[in-house]
Amino acid sequence: MKQREKDVHYFTKARSSKSTKIIKQIDSCRVKGTRVGFGKLRITEQVTGYDQRLVSNQKSIGIVPLDLPKLEFETQGLWIEIPDYVRDKIESDRMHFMGGIHALEHAAIGIMPLLVMTDRNDLGGISIPFHSQTKKAAVFIYDGVPGGLGLSEQAFKHSQEFLERTFNAIRSCKCETGCPACVHSPKCGSGNRPIDKLSSLKILEMILSGEEKETFYKINEPDFESISEETSDFDSKIIHKDNLRYGVLDIETRRSAKEVGGWNKAEKMGVSCAILYDSKTAVYQEYLQKDIESLCEDLQKLDLVIGFNIIRFDYKVLSGLSDFDFFSLPTLDILLKVHERLGYRLSLDHLAGQTLGCGKSADGLMALKWWEQGKIDKIIEYCKQDVKVTRDLYLYGKENQFLVFKNKAGNQARIPVNL
Known part of the structure; x- marks a missing residue:
């Protein structure tokens, strides 16, 4: 097909889905009411289509599906486990749990450059409502290049400060429902949906004010290939x-x-x-x-x-x-x-x-x-x-x-x- 230049009244934004496997857990630590792990991850990402949005008001005018091959790479990353009692409380209070951990993921990526000399574009993240290896919800933050750069490892060494700074960044922002200064990401593959700022604050508040209340499963490495997530x-x-x-x-x-x-x-x-x-x-x-x-x-x-x-x-x-x-x-x-x-x-x-x-x-x-x-x-x-x-x-x-x-x-x- 011959390509030609054309002026249009819309712009496009890629939509994608991601999943992760923990290949090897290298370390973990307890932070108040949860645990943070660090290790080697396999990231799978697939572009599923693109969103057409009007230039004038950013309104979506349609999503075009694409059938493209998956991209896989191995890197280093950390993961924040979300205890079941936290999830149960969020859902019983009729707050948006997935929106909450998604917002937490974005805020954590945004705050990491304050702990590690990097740019947020060097990082990636995935928020999963149930991960089969941790056996609970988890938020993953990883180095965005194959093999890793040591960025997430440095952040893991300051896990409590990392979570506390993420919480304070969300809490101190004066917006009501979320904005680029706190829980929105300019490169989110799902268009910052769903996002729930108040839910993310409650999740972090419960984690940082709580004690360990439940079993945290040991990662069983030989079973990794038999247990995977999403795609x-x-x-x-x-x-x-x-x-x-x-x-x-x-x-x-x-x-x-x-x-x-x-x-x-x-x-x-x-x-x-x-x-x-x-x-x-x-x-x-x-x-x-x-x-x-x-x-x-x-x-x-x-x-x-x-x-x-x-x-x-x-x-x-x-x-x-x-x-x-x-x-x-x-x-x-x-x-x-x-x-x-x-x-x-x-x-x-x-x-x-x-x-x-x-x-x-x-x-x-x-x-x-x-x-x-x-x-x-x-x-x-x-x-x-x-x-x-x-x-x-x-x-x-x-x-x-x-x-x-x-x-x-x-x-x-x-x-x-x-x-």
């Missing part, structure tokens, strides 16, 4: 595998979050029943708490385990009953996929109702009452219905590449998903 090998090598044998898992608990002291103590909730659908046999297998080891054996036979909030909830509950590493399983969490796109969570009932025209048969509170009443048959029936709905959402999304939800304006809209 992982599971998408390309497992989900697209011919004759994929997948399972859909859901569990119900014996105790509520309130009874065990909070969602961050899910491992104490116990299991009233678990249902696993096996695509090879088309059987809905039932398990009670005494059958958890059998469940572990059956899960290992699958190419892919599918669930809804399975990583942050089901696996945590099950981890309290078995030494098996559930997080090492090749897993597709539909809720995480939705959260990555929207920046906030939707219920299974909402997605099923809008996408499939059906819903759940009961809810978790009713299942807890049934447990107290000894009505295990009703719990199994309810759990089995959740598995059916989750399976049908997966199949619909896999075939159509989208799910349907009702947005905040009350209108039905599509969520693009890669299932």
Whole structure:
């Protein structure tokens, strides 16, 4: 095609997605209510399209998708782990958690040149609502060139000062919702969306004023290649595998979050029943708490385990009953996929109702009452219905590449998903 120069009334801005793997953890330290790690990272970035914006008012007039190859490089970086109790508090207060850690990432990159002689363009960052290796949300800051320049290493050595300066930079800025002086980035691949300045302040405030309240998982290096994030090998090598044998898992608990002291103590909730659908046999297998080891054996036979909030909830509950590493399983969490796109969570009932025209048969509170009443048959029936709905959402999304939800304006809209 012949190229020609043309005056247009818009400019373009690239849109991209990124993911990271921790190849080797070199060091870590405790900072108040969290931990900061440092090590060797593998960064994967893909330009997904570009945004056309009017020159006159910066308003977007369309996004043009692109199909380009992924770019990968290895470098050094640090990561700030966000404890589950912090996330639970942010979400219970109806603040935007993804917007908060995204804003924290931008502010941290902006403040690092005060600790290290560098330019913010020499740095990169990724904020992830759940990272499979840390087993919680994390904010990564890394050297933006292959091999690294020692920049993030220097910042890691001053981790507490780094977090405190980031907090003060956000707090001292007089803007209300965020600006380039605090939490906006001129090179953000998602156009500074979502961003929540108040949420980032609350997250940092809780971390810097808190003490360690939960388990911080040791990074298990031999498992790195089996656990990845976002645009992982599971998408390309497992989900697209011919004759994929997948399972859909859901569990119900014996105790509520309130009874065990909070969602961050899910491992104490116990299991009233678990249902696993096996695509090879088309059987809905039932398990009670005494059958958890059998469940572990059956899960290992699958190419892919599918669930809804399975990583942050089901696996945590099950981890309290078995030494098996559930997080090492090749897993597709539909809720995480939705959260990555929207920046906030939707219920299974909402997605099923809008996408499939059906819903759940009961809810978790009713299942807890049934447990107290000894009505295990009703719990199994309810759990089995959740598995059916989750399976049908997966199949619909896999075939159509989208799910349907009702947005905040009350209108039905599509969520693009890669299932």
